Amino acid sequence: MSVESVDRPGAPGRVPAVWGHVPQRNKNFTGRTNQLSELRERLMARRPGGSATAVVPQAVYGLGGVGKTQLAMEYAYQYAHEYDVVWWVSADQPGLIRAGLAALAPRLGLTVALDRTEDAVAAVLDALRQGTPFKNWLIVFDNAEQPESLTGLQPQGPGHLLITSRSHRWQSRVDTLEIAVFTRAESVEFLDRRVPGIQREGADRLAEALGDLPLALEQAGALQAESGIGVDDYLELFEENARQVLSENLVADYPHSVVTTWNLARDAVGRQNPNALELLRRCAFFGAEPIARDLFSNGKFALDGDIRDFLSNKYELARATRELGRYALARIDNSANTLQVHRLMQRLIRDDLSEAEAERMEHDVHLILTVADPNDPENVDTWPAYADLYGHVVASGVVHCQNPESRELFINVVRYLYRSGAFSAGLAEADHAIEHWTQDAGADDPNVLVMCGIKADLLWMTGRYAEAYELRRPTLESMRRTLGPEHEATLIVLNGRGADLRIRGEFRAALELDEESVPLHQAVFAEHPFTFYALNNLAIDYGLNSRYERALEQRLQNYEALRIFYGGDDHVLVVTAKSQLAQDQRQAGLYLQGRETAEQAYRLCNELVARGRLFELHPLTLAIARCLAVNRRKAGDFPGGLVLAREVYDKYTRIFAPDHPDRLAAAIILGNALRAENETDDAVDRIERTVSRYGEALGADHPYTHGNLLNLALVRRQENNLAEARELLEKALAGLTRSLGPEHHYTLTCVTNLATAVSESGDVEAAQRMGESTLTHFRSLLGPNHPHTLVCATNYSLDLRQLGRAAEADDLYAETIDRYQKVLGKEHPDVLAAMNGARLDFDFEPPAL
Template identity: 45%
Template sequence: MWGKIPPRNKNFTGREDLLAKLRKGIADQVTAVVPHALHGLGGVGKTQMAVEYAYRYRDDYDLVWWIPADQPVLVRSTLAGLAPHLGLPSPTASGIEDAMYAVLNALRRGDPYSKWLLIFDNADQPEELNEIIPQGSGHVLITSRNHRWDGVVDTVAVDVFSREESVQFLGKRVPRISGGDADRLAKELGDLPLALEQAGALQSETGIAVSEYLRLLEERTGQLLSEGKPTEYPVSMTAAWGISVTSLAEKLPEAVELLRYCAFFGPEPIPRDAFSQLRPGLDQRFADLLADPIRLTRAVAELGRYALARIDSAERTIQVHRLIQALVREELPEAKQRQIGSEVHLLLAGFAPSSPADPNQWPRYQSLLGHIEPSGVAGSRDPDVRELADNFVRYLHRSGDFPSARSFAEQFIEQWTKDTGEHDLNVLDLQRQLGNILRELGEYGAAAELDRQTLAKLESTYGSDHKSTLLTLNGIGADLRTHGEFLAARDHDENSLGRYEEIFGKSDLITLGMVNSLALDLALSSDYQGAKKLHESAYIAHLALAQGEPNFDKVSLLVAWSGLARAVRLCGDYAEACDLGEDAYAYGVSDLGADHPWTLRTAKDLSIAWRRTGEFDQSLDLAQDVHARYVRLFGLDHPDTLAAAMCLANIQRTTGRLDDALELAADTVQRYPRIYGPEHPYNHGCAGNLALLRRVFGDAREGRELNERALVGLEAKLGRDHHYTLTVATNLASDLAALGELENACRLGRGTLRRLEQLLGETHPMVLVCAANLSANLRDSGEEEEAETLFQRVQDGYARTLGLEHPDARVALERRYLDSDFDPPPN
């Protein structure tokens, strides 16, 4: 298995002592993996040594895999890409995080390959790799400019060539060069491999005499020294680069022009297609080059021949060493730097897709990741470039990379505010996006404050009916929901929906987003039938929009689909909810990935639906998987992690894993107020779950106390006639019965049943639970006639809905108590 190892350098020279030292260190490794690092300054040939090691010892390995390590996200995705080659599910099926950890486990076990080599190239931050250095019987090789690896792993310092190596290298690169000329050239270039490569390439391409090259080198070196410009590298290196560029300019000026543009991208591979977009605003000469594919192809090839760029024809990329980029930029006057920098922004904007919500376009956006910040996109005021920045943040948001989306949004907002003011529409639009991102990260207070400020500025500057103002209203409704103000959110969103329909039309994707928000509000207000109707209308409308639209927003479709499945379940139609949920979850995995936040939310709801239908094993497996993914992706205190934890605790209790359930529920109840504040309904609902477990463990008194506090909190926030409140009241009646207070239990049960019937209808599963428990309490208190009448109603209700073989029905028919739990929904 040979994974994207760069081509072998046919001119590789020397380094035998270092390679021998490296090989001995690796070969002497006995049990645990001891990573080995090649470290040194840029341009000394660390990567070339790693490539040579891989080719020289490839027969000793079953698997060799190359990992670009200058960005953590690239490390994880490249490791995950190894999964199918190890017989593991692909990242698309299992998610990048799970695929990566599965790969690390397979390497640790040596299954199917025990002899493997991983090469992490350009890993400059040791702490970013610590947790993903695999263990096992294989080998790990790292290249880095960072000397801090010296205290972490076994290191081999890579310096410039010895003189002997320099002479040997030039002999390979320039076959006709004499030993004396090679020695003089190496001395003047400080034996730096990158400088020697450029000098050798120039002489190979032009046939320039060494004496003439040395004359030019001395002349240019003297000029540089007289200018007194500080440089990170030897002056001779800068001079050698200058000679190569001058020679290439005489042969093919457009190649040098292309190099200058490449210098203003990031140091990562540049997609060739970035140069296939003719954009207004480009310099005419450069535009003419881009319009001529033959000249452009020749220019690219010449950059490779002169060793000024690495050309990867298979991947269709151009990569310029960061040192060469810096030298090119420094050579140009500031005005020219600004001009080319601005034009590179236009090229990036032309290359970027126009549909950041379309998963099919996400790989193209990902290829821009290494260029957005280094190219200075944030500093541009061009409308197209700012649209690129906005779309890039949208891509990160829609793809589920919330931390990166936040980081880029904050950078852009800070720069744009300095440049064009806090009331600029670009600033305010991006602040609206940032508010949504902060909510996804669980920072509800910060999101609400930012949304409030953004809305006020939009209304005062652009008016109440401006598109951006209206779009911000959806965020305000979401803020109300996250703060537990469900009725206020419903009223706000009802009013907003009318304005959306008037301005955008009923079938617009923006309007459908507000329909979904209102449906959430209705569900949180216990109007499940109303929520189902709205979710269904939104889902059908999304399907209509998706017909024949290749760039459709698949996340929005899954949001509507998942919402419909949830609403159907809340209405009590569990089997139908499972059918919808299974289809929606499969769609999320296949089209968005197993780790996408909305795939995980859909999976959590499906686990609940399976639990409600009695498919306990499936429910438990999925709940465990979802919770584990959330913990890995977002940590223990993220709102979705907490909801997944409560879902898992509920199915653990249902399946008799009581110790695990109690431990997880107790921990989750402690964490909830940190995110939502002490009086949020979700806190009280989850406390009700913990109370239930306390009673199951035999401590009905503590269960009662917990439920009484939860009931007071829910009534204060939502009123008595709410599903959450009545669920806690139902369980509290069971606490009272367990404590022998049958009269109080029956009184509470009668009132709760009456309210539930009015709220949900006589055959809703929650109503049947309350009725069954009340029947048992009435029977124990001697009121057998009323108990029997109610028991028959329960039996008939189950026969008409869930069936008499449903686990709840069997418990009820045995006249045992049923427990009702709470599952926090998405915000």
């Protein structure tokens, strides 16, 4: 077919007039859809203000084996119909570039002597520039190592120029598109094509081991497809000898295996810049995540000898880093100031070292990481730093290092995991440390005891309360014996002991313990987060023992102290304290004030989430929203309370198991909100399922288990099932009286609801006696204006009226309505219900323990 007879570019089924040296298409090519589309868009673009013939070169760069050449090949095949010329030039050797361009001359109809390469190259570049005889051309320079290798050889004109390279230095010369490893979905899809019958789980494990590197996956897939070896056997071989496995099964379209590719680059770096090789060897002992370059510059404070001199010289360090990027041995991200080495490269480097060299490199990394420790995991401002350190601390095996500062770093990282809500990860690392450190130093080693204390906290947060109790009790005893009762570490563990008691329903014992604990914290820590935690626990204890005014006073003092300590309202602990203050305002009967405070805390919390200081599903975030859902309803906003209760419960289901007490509390809040909005069927379903789980989670005799029977009774009453409602309330009353005593607020609440059931069952005299006694206790315990006192008074006045004691009923009713309107306002649903002569009830909202 002659050049002149070729159809217009873009015609369906059309082939280029000139097609040269393009490798055979990869039938297993997978994914990269977005990159192909983006590459096409970029190649079709023109520079702003440029002429119609201004070519925009595109360089595709990335690690060796990441699939740059494969992407360029696939682009050439997919868009072949758009071009008159598609010409592939191997650019890995400078001498071949000119020869590759010169070979295009006769295909363009240019008459140049075969032995005059320079003349042929000049003629080809001129023809491409002019677009004669073809305007629509694609030239690919494959594997152009450095920009200098193409100086004077990049064609200009109306066509497209595509370059593949391992070097990131192209970023400063042309438009670039970085190609990363496969996504996990792409890896699994590729292996599914390459290895018939492979299971998704096996493909996922294989991709994880090989770091989603396309070339390594191709080699692994080829070996399995040709030999029939399974995933488990392959991974076993890989674990035993990664270097040998990654040297097998060369890919037809790729000249080297993974090992050879990276060995060539490593050897070149060693010749060009020995310091770069030393840097690379240490990178092999970090995690596969990006490594902050500041870690190395600050490493000068931890290391000795030549490596210290090297790290102290910022120019040499920068030069070595550039060299690693130049040979694609590391991914350099200048905007984030990080470098990253692929996990397979790390493995191959480690395997090349002698045992003594590996130990020395690994220990250097431990010391470098230790210097980077912010040493304050309680401070949310340090969490990003710990997040960056975490992967490297684990991957480098800091847990095995016996250096005291390294152990402190590991403790701080696990404490960060606890504070930031990564409980499962924290438990895994805590177990790892306890096992190894106990072998090294014994069970009474201070670091072992500290880690046991943190593990107890983690167990508690995951709802494994019995395990937390059984671990913390002997840990605390050992600390008191070995470190002393007033040692900082002892007090930190002591602070969790009260939580263990509360979760067992021993509210009074927890109060006594925390009343002793707070002065010790204040004496040892002064103003410090651990002191604030102790004060917070004491406020919880006061509330659980019906001392709401004292709880509110304590919480307000703690909130103000935190605001001063952190210098404002926008710190995580300050916002959390504000929400806890709102809860105590509600429990003290200040419903409207509590709602306003809770709304403020919720807004501040959302701002923290938007700024990345907290994440949406962090337990503190959910607790703040949970508090507001209750406070809205108590303040009379039933619809608003229900909307938020649904949202919060949905989020709890995403992070906690069905029997976790925080999720159960959220379910009860949702059930109560549904009942308030008369969505009775949904309320019954939600509350009934939750009540049974409370007994399983906290124990059959826990006050919360009994208290939630009260909620079930209320929905049964709403269904007009008075007999079952009364039976449930009598059962709850017996349990609350037994566990908390007859004059506890929860017990009195239950009596008031039972009085309603008794009255509606026809025994008004018994209900009146119950109401009279309970009202006296409420006034003494909560004061005359607390909404719970007013609920009791409202119901009592109705029983008096039914018994013919109208004068007493009228006086009490008038006084109660007057107080109600002053406390909650005239439009509050409870006030309106009371004015309409309805009986009122209490639900039970389990506070955080």
